[in-house]
Amino acid sequence: MKLFGSSGIRGITNRDVTVDLALKVGLAVGRKNKSAVIGRDPRVAAEMIEHALISGMVSAGCDVERIGLVTTPTLAYASRDFGCGVMVTASHNPAEYVGIKLWNPDGMAFDSLQQEEIESDIDAGKFIHIDWDRIGKITEDSNAVREHSDMILRNVKPASIRVVIDCGCGAGGTITPYVLREMGCEVITLNAQTDGHFPSRNPEPNDANLWMLKKAVREFEADLGIAHDGDADRMMAVDENGDFVSGDEMLAIFARYECKPGTTLVAPVDTSMIVDDALPDSRVIRTRVGDVYVAEEIKRSSAAFGGEPSGSWIFPRISYCPDGIYAAARLVEIVQDNALGVLRRELPKYPTKRGTVVCDDMKKSRVMDAVKSRLVPLGTVSDIDGVRVGMENGWVLVRPSGTEPKIRITAEAREGVDELYMMAEKIVKEFLQ
């Protein structure tokens, strides 16, 4: 049975992701590892799922260290001393979701092969229940956040700007305000109290959800606004004018600092043409959508930097795990010398339109086949992930979401982006009937 999507196991609590499933995942992980570290985001169901995972792992003889409520990058960093890391999180999804994501000691999420091994062990019921006197030990460690903060602080210079940070009641509240204050910034926090109901805003840090941050940056006359998703592997920003910085702009700005001429940048197929235009002296490799595919390609091609416009930035000298806290600290370093609004104005601009059409998971592949047949005659087609058609004036990408019952449409064009988007949307809706 397929359990893992592009971001691990994720679904609605007690419907898709249950304690029975978590116990089996724990048993499968525990059979293959002598030790594991486990953390969780503040979701209401996270601790319940954590307990089931722990029971499975120790029952199979694996020692488990608990590091409590942490961000995903904190857990990924802590994994360096263990056989693997286990994070209970549903990232940016709404409060009713919960999920499980597995990590290797080098900060790389489990790849498709490792995930398939777990799936087939679960399908075959290939579990071991060890003798009573050899079951794994459960220990607790409260130093993980401090160790992760120290690592980041060793890698950034002091800064003294005024920053507003919106943690969205997610796990970022445990670490990012502290790190930025230690750098020397004046930090104003919004929603830094963790709360699994996410009462302040939807955990996804997009333009529409960050109205409070944009307002606060203007009212406090801050130099920068920072926002995280629920588990703070993502980071998005608001410039000194209180304007949301798009993911494509953010990717291009980071890449300009990280990619020296001749180096490689990795980005998914839905990334804007501005990235290619902003980095004429770098090679740009495009991958399937999903931060794990970007991370794998960064490792394979020894790239200097990579990221996803959704807010995942991967700095391979720090980790293969997207680290929203390090990204925030790195952006503060950049903004200390250059206003973000000015950096944005240096970038080319092409209108982009992104949207989704609701589509039952069962129908996705049938709809995609039909959409592909319709789009092929229109231009150069790439099907590395969904269907991307490049035309003279721009491109359009239609792809099924890996985590939600939706089909995503992205269009970018020098002119006529709305028409291009609507054309694609019309085709998708036609085949949904």
Ligand code: MG
């Ligand atoms: Mg996340």
